[in-house]
Amino acid sequence: MPIPTSPALPVLPVLQADCGNCFALCCVALPFAKSTDFAVNKSAGTPCKNLQQDFRCGIHTRLRDKGFQGCTVFDCFGAGQQVSQVTFGGRDWRAHPETRAQMFEAFPVMRQLHELLFYVAEALTLPAAAPVHPALRTALTRTEALTRADAKALTSLDVGALRQEINPLLLKASELVRAKVPGRRKNHRGADLMGAHLSGADLRGANLRGAYLIAADLSGADLRGADLIGADFRDTNLRGADLRDTLFLTQPQLNAAQGTPTTRIPPSLTHPTHWHPTNP
Structure with a gap:
């Protein structure tokens, strides 16, 4: 970063x-x-x-x-x-x-x-x-x-x-x-969202600090401007999700998740190797 x-x-x-x-x-x-x-x-x-x-x-x-x-x-x-x-x-x-x-x-x-x-x-x-x-x-x-x-x-x-x-x-x-993000901003701070179906969800500017997103489906979700500090992304489906301009997203969080090369992430971070189809 x-x-x-x-x-x-x-x-x-x-x-x-x-x-x-x-x-x-x-x-x-x-x-x-x-x-x-x-x-x-x-x-x-x-x-x-x-x-x-x-x-x-x-x-x-x-x-x-x-x-x-x-x-x-x-x-x-x-x-x-x-x-x-x-x-x-x-x-x-x-x-x-x-x-x-x-x-x-x-x-x-x-x-x-x-x-x-x-x-x-x-x-x-x-x-x-x-x-x-x-x-x-x-x-x-x-x-x-x-x-x-x-x-x-x-x-x-x-x-x-x-x-x-x-x-x-x-x-x-x-x-x-996040106050500058338009629209109603969701508060999921510390929430148990394990396995949650959030495909395509509008989570712009959301508070997801410390949220449990283990195995949640966030495919295609819009997380721009969301606060992700401490969020647990183990096996979270981020395929097609937009994580540009998220707050406090780390490489270990991405490494723990599932995604593809088309998952949009901040330029300071990298797509994990296992997100590529040729890698298990």
């Missing part, structure tokens, strides 16, 4: 994964349970059985075929390379086993910080949200500074409290933008 630039703003870390500069932290630090998303159980801090010595995945091109769909959905927002190369200065957990515990504990904290940066940076690109931009700039600067903290500071950080401070700013930005 485009990151706002200004002499008054900090230079932000890259907010998308760069696996080549990460020590496979998502494959080690995080746990997963055997399910439709993962073929096996894995505890936190234990390397995935598919992880190779060079920190690459041995089945990367066959993850979905092998039952690891969850891996294709996950995105660290660039937290992996930040922890690997900045927090720990390029010392990997295999060559420096003394870093393991703190590195694996710091990674999920950093991911949350990067996700917050992603949302705040997007809000700062929205002209209609100008009244809340000063407070957002302060939040951006503070959060960016936290991403440069040492491992001890990161692991003791109360990210939940930080989210509670920033979320009202993001909500206000959303309200200011």
